[in-house]
Amino acid sequence: MSRETRTLFVTALAALPIALASYACGPRGGTTEPKTKPPVISSEKFAGATRCDATKPGRELSYHDLAGTGKADMVEVMATVKTAGGSAETRVVCMEVDTNRDGKLDLLRTFADTGDLESEEADRNFDGKSDIWITYEKGVIAKQSFDSKFAGKADEFHYYKDGKLKRIERDRNADGEIDVWEYYVAGRLERMGVDEDFDKRVDKWYRDEIARAEQKKLSGASAMPAASASAAPSAAPPKKKAKEAQ
Numbered sequence: 001m002s003r004e005t006r007t008l009f010v011t012a013l014a015a016l017p018i019a020l021a022s023y024a025c026g027p028r029g030g031t032t033e034p035k036t037k038p039p040v041i042s043s044e045k046f047a048g049a050t051r052c053d054a055t056k057p058g059r060e061l062s063y064h065d066l067a068g069t070g071k072a073d074m075v076e077v078m079a080t081v082k083t084a085g086g087s088a089e090t091r092v093v094c095m096e097v098d099t100n101r102d103g104k105l106d107l108l109r110t111f112a113d114t115g116d117l118e119s120e121e122a123d124r125n126f127d128g129k130s131d132i133w134i135t136y137e138k139g140v141i142a143k144q145s146f147d148s149k150f151a152g153k154a155d156e157f158h159y160y161k162d163g164k165l166k167r168i169e170r171d172r173n174a175d176g177e178i179d180v181w182e183y184y185v186a187g188r189l190e191r192m193g194v195d196e197d198f199d200k201r202v203d204k205w206y207r208d209e210i211a212r213a214e215q216k217k218l219s220g221a222s223a224m225p226a227a228s229a230s231a232a233p234s235a236a237p238p239k240k241k242a243k244e245a246q
């Protein structure tokens with residue numbers, strides 16, 4: 001099982017959802033009973049962990065030793081939920097994993113009563129603080145937030161519609177205000193607005209440069225819009241969108 005755990009972690013860095021398939025089927029069958037349990041379960045550590053509150057009535061906590069080291073490296077919270085058909089069923093509503101086996105849980109997943117993935121949260125640098133948060137709507141990715149500098153707060157936000165990336169917002173100077181807006185069409189960066197002096201207004205829109213860069217990329221050359229390139233006519237800065245970000 002150690003390989004699976006490792007795979008999970010690697011995937012957690014880049015694209016948490018992909019790893020889910022292997023877990024959704026449940027590692028429970030293959031796990032051994034751990035001799036020791038991790039010191040904390042996440043309710044206190046992860047913001048989105050109310051689903052993990054095993055003290056609620058009808059909830060049940062179980063510990064698993066995926067790596068076979070004798071220590072628990074995974075916790076699951078089961079709850080009795082009502083299915084669409086009206087019958088009661090026991091399902092996993094929360095799972096937490098210690099991906100690097102340092103005794104601390106660093107990956108959290110919560111599931112809706114329907115069984116759909118609801119949220120993911122992870123501590124990628126194992127400093128005890130979450131630095132990536134993902135939310136899902138009916139099991140489909142809706143938003144990803146990153147603390148890209150491990151500074152204690154999210155500074156990069158990816159928004160999705162119907163599971164497809166639509167917009168990325170970045171806060172480059174860590175003042176809590178978005179200063180780069182990137183818009184994606186069919187998975188490709190179409191235009192980008194940059195607030196260069198951090199006054200919350202876009203100073204430069206890149207459009208033609210991006211199109212040219214895409215062309216170059218296709219012909220094998222490296223590509224990003226050059227800062228010196230002339231900017232396309234500017235539209236009003238998307239202020240509302242900046243506020244959307246937490």
Ligand SMILES: [Ca+2]
Pocket residue numbers: 097098099100101102103104105106126
């Ligand atoms: Ca860990």
Ligand SMILES: [Ca+2]
Pocket residue numbers: 122123124125126127128129130131150
């Ligand atoms: Ca962290």
Ligand SMILES: [Ca+2]
Pocket residue numbers: 170171172173174175176177178179198
């Ligand atoms: Ca900023």
